[in-house]
Each structure stands twice: as C-alpha cells, then as structure tokens.
Amino acid sequence: MKTDNKIVSDNLREEALDFALFEQAKNYALDYMENILNQPVYPDKAALDGLNAFKEPLQAEYGDPYEILAKLHNNGSPVTVAQTGGRYFGFVNGGIIPVALAAKWLSDTWDQNAALYVISPIASVLEEVCEKWLIDLLQLPANTAAGFVGGSSTATLCGLTAGRNHLLNKLGYDVSKKGLFGAPEIRVVLGEGAHSTVYKALSILGLGSERIIKVPEDNQGRINPDLVPELDERTLLILQAGNVNSGAFDDFNTLCQKAKKAGAWVHVDGAFGLWAAASDNLNHLTSGVGLADSWSVDAHKTLNAPYDNGIILCSNREALTSALHMTGSYIVYSEQRDGMLYTPDMSRRARIIELWATLKSLGKRGASELIEDLHDKSRYFAAALEKNGFLIKNEVCFNQILVSLGNSKTTEMVLQHIQNSQECWCGGAKWKNESVIRISVCSYRTTYEDIDRSVNAFVKAKKEVTSYSS
Numbered sequence: 001m002k003t004d005n006k007i008v009s010d011n012l013r014e015e016a017l018d019f020a021l022f023e024q025a026k027n028y029a030l031d032y033m034e035n036i037l038n039q040p041v042y043p044d045k046a047a048l049d050g051l052n053a054f055k056e057p058l059q060a061e062y063g064d065p066y067e068i069l070a071k072l073h074n075n076g077s078p079v080t081v082a083q084t085g086g087r088y089f090g091f092v093n094g095g096i097i098p099v100a101l102a103a104k105w106l107s108d109t110w111d112q113n114a115a116l117y118v119i120s121p122i123a124s125v126l127e128e129v130c131e132k133w134l135i136d137l138l139q140l141p142a143n144t145a146a147g148f149v150g151g152s153s154t155a156t157l158c159g160l161t162a163g164r165n166h167l168l169n170k171l172g173y174d175v176s177k178k179g180l181f182g183a184p185e186i187r188v189v190l191g192e193g194a195h196s197t198v199y200k201a202l203s204i205l206g207l208g209s210e211r212i213i214k215v216p217e218d219n220q221g222r223i224n225p226d227l228v229p230e231l232d233e234r235t236l237l238i239l240q241a242g243n244v245n246s247g248a249f250d251d252f253n254t255l256c257q258k259a260k261k262a263g264a265w266v267h268v269d270g271a272f273g274l275w276a277a278a279s280d281n282l283n284h285l286t287s288g289v290g291l292a293d294s295w296s297v298d299a300h301k302t303l304n305a306p307y308d309n310g311i312i313l314c315s316n317r318e319a320l321t322s323a324l325h326m327t328g329s330y331i332v333y334s335e336q337r338d339g340m341l342y343t344p345d346m347s348r349r350a351r352i353i354e355l356w357a358t359l360k361s362l363g364k365r366g367a368s369e370l371i372e373d374l375h376d377k378s379r380y381f382a383a384a385l386e387k388n389g390f391l392i393k394n395e396v397c398f399n400q401i402l403v404s405l406g407n408s409k410t411t412e413m414v415l416q417h418i419q420n421s422q423e424c425w426c427g428g429a430k431w432k433n434e435s436v437i438r439i440s441v442c443s444y445r446t447t448y449e450d451i452d453r454s455v456n457a458f459v460k461a462k463k464e465v466t467s468y469s470s
C-alpha cells in the first residue's frame with residue numbers, strides 16, 4: 001500500500017479540519033455585518049488604492065490560510081461597496097435576506113453540484129419546489145418551467161433561444177440539427193429602451209442588430225402599442241416588466257394578445273419588475289404578463305436574494321428543455337428533475353438553496369410587503385427631492401427614480417458630489433437625451449431615516465455645485 005502523500009494533500013486535509021480557520025472567517029463576517037451601516041457607502045480613492053495589495057505575482061510556496069483570510073478582511077472588507085447597507089441606490093442591486101445568507105454559509109460547506117438529480121437530490125428537489133412556488137407567486141401558467149441561472153442576462157439568452165428554436169421548428173426547420181445557416185429569417189421587435197443584455201443575447205444567438213426593429217416608446221419608456229409593426233410567426237417580441245431606468249411596464253394585455261394572434265413568441269425581461277406580480281397593490285403593473293411565452297427575472301434584485309440568482313421561466317417546458325438539451329455517454333437522466341436540462345451549464349452551484357431560503361423566509365405576505373415597501377419608499381424619496389427643488393423625470397410607478405437639476409451639466413456635477421459624499425451612492429443615466437441621476441430603492445435595509453439622510457446629501461451636493469457656478 002502506498003502511504004506517503006504529496007505535502008499538498010496532507011496540508012489541505014489538515015486545514016479542512018481546522019475549525020478555528022472557519023471560526024475566524026465567521027468572526028470577520030460578523031465584524032463586517034456589524035460595521036456595514038457605518039462604513040462609507042462607496043470607498044474613496046485612498047481606500048481603493050489599498051487594493052494594490054492584491055496585485056502581486058503568484059507566490060512560489062504555500063500560502064498561510066490565516067494570512068489569506070486576514071488579507072481579505074483587512075484589505076478587502078473596507079473597500080467593498082456597502083450595498084447590503086441602507087443607502088446604496090446604484091443600478092438595481094438588492095440587499096441580502098438574513099436567513100438566505102445564513103443558508104448560503106451552510107450550503108457552501110455542502111458544495112453541491114445542481115446538474116443532475118443523481119449528483120444532488122437536495123438541489124433537484126428544491127428546484128422543483130421553487131418552480132411551483134414561483135408559478136404561484138408570479139401567477140404564471142400552471143406548467144411553466146423554471147431554470148435557475150446566474151442572472152437575467154443568461155435567463156434572457158435561454159428564453160430567446162427557446163423562442164427562436166420554437167418559431168423555427170414551427171416553420172419546419174430544426175435548428176439544432178441544421179444550424180442557423182439557411183434557416184428561415186427570424187425578426188426581432190423590441191422597445192427602444194430594451195436592456196443592453198437583451199442585445200447581447202440576440203448577438204450571441206445570431207440575431208444581429210440589423211434584424212431588430214426598435215419600436216418608439218412613450219415618455220415613460222413603454223412601447224407604444226400603436227407603433228408596433230405587424231407581427232407574425234417569425235417574430236420574437238421582447239417586452240419589459242420594469243424599464244431599467246424609469247421602472248415602467250409595457251402594456252402586456254394589448255401586446256401579448258396581438259402577438260398570440262400572430263403566432264409570435266413573447267419574451268418578457270422582468271429582471272426586477274416581474275416581482276410586482278407578487279403584490280396585490282402593484283400587480284396592475286404586470287396585468288396580462290402571464291400571456292407571454294418566457295420571462296427572465298432576478299431574485300438578487302428586488303427580492304433581495306444573494307447573488308447570483310436569476311431565473312428563466314418558460315410556459316412551454318419542451319421548448320426550453322429542447323433548446324438547452326445535451327447528451328453524453330456518461331449523462332444519466334433520471335425520473336426526477338435534472339437541473340441542467342433547464343440551463344446552459346452542466347455543473348452549477350446549488351443557488352436554489354438561497355432562493356428557497358429567501359422564499360421560505362418571506363412567504364407570500366413577505367414578498368408582497370417587501371415589494372410594496374420598496375415602492376412606498378421610492379415615492380417618499382421622490383417627493384422629498386421634489387420638495388427640495390429637484391426635478392423628477394419619471395412617474396415613480398415602481399422602485400426607480402430619475403432625478404434632474406434641469407440641465408445635463410449641472411445634474412452630472414451634482415451626481416459627482418453625491419457620489420463623493422460617501423453618504424449614499426446613485427448612478428447616472430441618459431434619459432430622453434438628458435443626463436439624470438438614477439435612484440433604485442432595492443433593499444429592505446433602507447429606512448426612512450436613510451432616505452432623509454440621502455436627501456440631505458443631495459441637497460448639500462446641489463448647494464455645493466450651485467455656489468461654485470454662481
């Protein structure tokens with residue numbers, strides 16, 4: 001019997017049982033959680049320079065595990081963007097539901113691979129359970145299939161692949177056999193303000209920019225139904241539940257019915273907005289959305305699940321699984337749910353555990369109240385800004401606010417001052433050819449006090465900018 005290992009195995013096996021190492025990691029994490037509300041919302045230049053400590057060549061010898069953790073905590077923690085605190089309003093980045101984080105710690109030690117039932121029965125069962133819960137929560141057709149992916153970018157790619165292949169199949173063309181060369185032409189219709197990840201997905205799918213018809217939008221970023229061209233059985237129609245800037249929702253009833261009649265496929269990019277369907281007070285926004293064929297949504301945005309939790313939902317299970325199908329001599333599909341049939345990847349971390357914990361923590365009531373709370377706070381934020389002389393450029397129908405100082409130059413300068421304040425963080429955008437400050441109220445951590453404090457930072461920034469220029 002061979003008895004001597006290379007030192008690597010001995011080292012690592014020893015470390016695997018060194019519980020003090022994991023205690024240390026836990027203590028650093030708790031320390032971080034305790035301080036996050038007081039940490040600057042965005043690191044300043046000096047703090048960012050501390051990241052240079054990581055820019056070193058790979059050393060020749062083994063690293064000490066305690067030193068590795070200490071380096072992360074000392075040089076990393078202070079430079080993180082405090083998006084789990086209450087005053088981060090950038091992009092559409094959600095907070096993190098406490099038990100979902102705790103469940104992630106536990107499931108990280110499981111290190112499950114969600115590819116197949118036989119590799120991880122727990123992941124398979126939780127995916128099956130959450131699929132049903134999501135259908136219920138979002139009021140989607142009963143047989144809707146869900147695939148659990150990294151985010152809406154991938155979810156959209158999956159939905160559009162299913163749609164493209166399904167349309168081609170109906171035209172008698174099997175794209176999985178023949179490839180795209182010589183296929184009947186597929187047309188894409190979307191709103192001018194479609195998210196950039198939609199274009200990315202279309203490009204990957206071989207549906208180049210020249211076959212995209214952009215429909216003009218109204219002043220809120222909604223597709224104008226009267227300007228939608230004639231749809232047919234060769235058309236992919238892409239709608240939005242939540243315009244990434246204004247938060248506006250397309251008119252699903254009108255547009256989906258039109259598409260259905262014509263035999264077109266409808267995909268809805270509902271990255272953060274689809275969750276409006278979970279609230280009785282806000283589900284008028286998603287009215288008719290269930291008539292679409294596929295939907296992409298992120299649990300890591302308004303639902304506050306940890307990254308990376310995206311979902312592709314498709315009313316036609318067969319269209320989704322056939323589009324993502326693969327085979328191999330060693331792949332054994334089972335009678336149970338095999339997660340990889342619903343996603344582009346094979347090996348995949350079991351992100352479903354955090355989604356399950358998130359949904360289980362919130363329940364229907366919590367999901368509804370969380371979404372409504374973000375909406376209420378957005379309205380409060382917008383009203384307070386308006387009272388202080390800021391212009392609000394959108395109807396705050398959901399959780400997004402677009403703010404202007406009247407001209408692009410001043411707006412950009414005020415935004416710069418807000419970002420430098422480290423009191424809160426917002427990004428900027430172009431809206432109808434004008435620069436705006438873009439606020440996304442996306443975390444349950446945000447309190448009314450946080451908003452008051454942020455409004456003060458806005459007011460101070462405005463004073464600073466206007467006193468320079470006068």
Ligand SMILES: *Cc1c(COP(=O)(O)O)cnc(C)c1O
Pocket residue numbers: 092150151152153154195197242243244269270271272298310
């Ligand atoms: C965030 C977002 C996306 C992209 O989602 P990821 O999870 O970042 O891949 C797509 N569409 C909209 C409307 C979004 O807000």
